Amino acid sequence: MAQRIAGRIANRLKLRQLRLLIAVGRHGSIQNAAREMNVSQPAATKMIQDLELDFAVQLFTRTNRGVIATPAGEVLIRHCKLIFAQIANAAEELDDLSEGNSGRIVVGTLLAASSHLLPKAIETMLATRPGVALRVVEGTNEMLMPALRNGEIDMVVGRLPSQRHRQELEQIVLFEEHILAVVGPDHPLARRADLRFSDLEAFGWILPPAQTTLRRQIDQFFVGQDLYVPPMMVESISYLTNRTLIQNNELIGFMPAHVAEQDIALGLLAALSWKVPFGTGPVGVTVREKDNLSPAADGFLTALRQVANAI
Template identity: 25%
Template structure:
């Protein structure tokens, strides 16, 4: 390949891939349809391959187009991050930071970490995405999320990311106060209970599945599965379900004494880690956030 694609080529191709049609993409980009079509042809000529299949139904990506789309998204996002960091260094702007984490972080250390971070860098645009690590990883890999925090199985770490262990947290079973099984001290006593279990197969979820698989096979009612904390709490409080949460969440989830942790110690602990893209250099804002996150996790009683 004699020449590399231009940034305008990448931006045009990305919008067409997202929109699914030349007409919609041209409207989003504010250019004419013939001009956009010409840009796409130039890109295909530069690469020496067909990227798009055009039909009356719209646009579809070829196999080469799919592969190129993934790389183009990352290149444009990384270029944006580089420009923002240069501006930050030159004091024209303070940039942005996007972090993602599950409800455990939201209910424990994040308020203090965010406050300390904003005191030092008050002009940084801090964006938070809440979710399990499995749902956050695509954003980490393509550069949309600077840092994610979640549970990682040390025997099966995710690919394409850097990992820094932060803390280990034991887990417990919770029920509403007054639940008939609230005083059960072994798993076998809970075979007839209604269970709500994590949907994700990553991190401690997989550990739970591996270590408690024998017990799961004995549960009489097929468990309900969700990653929604709100749904889980509502089912525990109002439908007598049991669920598994990090023990560190018990105090912030007391809900005026309406929840209790069962006296069962047969559950595994989970290792929580900070995760960021292996392909991208960590920005100054991300490094500053991680410094404060490390310190907060070190001080917190998990």
């Protein structure tokens, strides 16, 4: 059935219909989407009905306030966004070729990759392909994975999610990471040995945002410590912000070991003598389809693997 539908759609589908579909999903209104597309509401309604006939599914349900995408409508809207993102990527690559560049890559990064893995991979890539145009977008999985699915970015580099954000995506493990509890060099606990969690309880903490895997692990650990609640807490994924706060205040932060490694060696931070009982996990790359990466993105994946092997 799927092949029959695909064959029929290939001969009938128009990009204008897909643009309208995205607009209806965004506005929750066929009337407002029609106005954006500069078509009449009856024409817009007919285009949606034709899509429903072609795909043999209902795409929207009507409510008193407009229309809501059905599960089938949400799936089609997501794929339509990907189609337009791929068209935009193709146009950008053609522009790059005409300007003498050798490709374009958009990389999403999490904290576990931003301080060492990613910069080294970029250096490796530019040494062999200096004409590549590369853009880095920093954020959490909640921000980056939808952009990856929609084709706005080519890959996400960092700690791999264990369960969430894995649908329709491929994960490539680069290495295993562990977490350190770090403080400023003048912190009261900086030079104490054989610390227990009870020694840490009186201090404030810098924690990752609630939607991250590491934060969920931290919260579970705190619950197991008699429902411990920090006396002070800051949520932040900004390494520079966290480092400054830790250096200038009696705060404790969690950082991936290789992220904090250089600052610890320079004496800017100190690792606590307390073995963090959570946070070990894989760091790697998440892509839509590994076999369909552009030549530039595939080359960058190779650079990431080379740097990860050195780490």
